[in-house]
Amino acid sequence: MLGKLNRKLLFLALLLGSASVQAATWNIIYPRPMSELDDRTRYPRQLLDLALQHTGVNYKLVPSDRIMLQSKALAQLESNREVNVVWSMTDNQREEDLLPIRIPIYKGLVGLRLALVKPKNRDLLGQVNSLDALLAFEPISGHDWPDTKILQANGFEVITVSDYDELFEALESEKGKLLPRSVVEIWYEYETHMDSQALAIEPGVALYYPTATYFFVNKKNQVLANLIENGLEKIIANGKFEELFLYEHQVMLENAHLDQRRIFRLSNPILPANTPLARKELWYPLPSVSGQ
Known part of the structure; x- marks a missing residue:
């Protein structure tokens, strides 16, 4: 779970660009998959990693301590426990309970x-x-x-x-x-x-x-939402988003x-x-x- 100190450090890093603050590493915790071989989670993790690489922030993507089905992960995210980012299909209730980053990570293919x-x-x-x-x-x-x-x-x-x-x-x-x-x-x-x-x-x-399937964060975590959104917009602009998307999904679409x-x-x-x-x-x- 993201602590108050880490949130303040990142906020200062984003606003001030302080080298000493940027040296802090932010653990970004996502729901642990059913197994490490669960290919359904590979692309969202790769995309999130790619987006964060374009933010200049020190971070580490970390799976949660325990395996969580999506309903549990969303509930924990809403309570600000165990995870601080989840990817999920959107609806009105989820956008009311959580903070969506409104960039469809699968380009609508869900x-x-x-x-x-x-x-x-x-x-x-x-x-x-x-x-x-x-x-x-x-x-x-x-x-x-x-x-x-x-x-x-x-x-x-x-x-x-x-x-x-x-x-x-x-x-x-x-x-x-x-x-x-x-x-x-x-x-x-x-x-x-x-x-x-x-x-x-x-x-x-x-x-x-x-x-759309979005990355969601806790409603109070606007700093993390802005960070992910900014990273995603950068890789959309430079073509890296499309490159990764096609690498992961082109064969699936051809087979369909x-x-x-x-x-x-x-x-x-x-x-x-x-x-x-x-x-x-x-x-x-x-x-x-x-x-x-």
């Missing part, structure tokens, strides 16, 4: 969803040509996730589970036949579970809803064959009003997206 299915159901959506037809299928999602609210608001009957591992258990037992996952998550999850569970990626359909999919756009009633949709450079351009 809202681009492909479906994990059992191999026998790989062609389940082959004849689906409209959103109304797609509504006949019940997707699986976390009970407290923003995604669930979005799916429900668009007319889906959602099968909800209480934690991450139960998503795959629900798919295996066919409580639901579709497990929508973002294009930046699905490949890792497919490979991770292939030894214990037969999965396939449905080839013909995708969902898209406008949303988006130009061969029917992409259905959903509305997002919980998208905060301050989402920077007008800044086109912050978003990945998608091929044609079907209407609702």
Whole structure:
């Protein structure tokens, strides 16, 4: 947890540029992943590291002492305990409880969803040509996730589970036949579970809803928010953001064959009003997206 002394030191460093103050090292603590091999956390950590490198501040990125699921990490961040930065999909409640740095770190791709299915159901959506037809299928999602609210608001009957591992258990037992996952998550999850569970990626359909994954900090930690935002803006301006983004995600996007999919756009009633949709450079351009 960031102490008052460290906050004051960094604040002075930013305002005064004092060499003696800048020598202090600030521990920036993020939620420890499920394992050190969890590829889902690599890109956000690399991006945060890259942004901080462009601030001139001495820092060290440190995982929390214990593994935390996202709901726990967000609660701890709000209480200013254990962690001082979390990356998460935004909604109105999260932006009310926490302080967002409104630069979508995945360029909106968390809202681009492909479906994990059992191999026998790989062609389940082959004849689906409209959103109304797609509504006949019940997707699986976390009970407290923003995604669930979005799916429900668009007319889906959602099968909800209480934690991450139960998503795959629900798919295996066919409580639901579709497990929508973002294009930046699905490949890792497919490979991770292939030894214990037969999965396939449905080839013909995708969902898209406008949303953003941000870095969040505690509402009282405006200094850290400014630091991260300034670093991100610098790497957007010099092209380093785009370079890292494509290095991590270009193959995933190619494997998704988006130009061969029917992409259905959903509305997002919980998208905060301050989402920077007008800044086109912050978003990945998608091929044609079907209407609702």
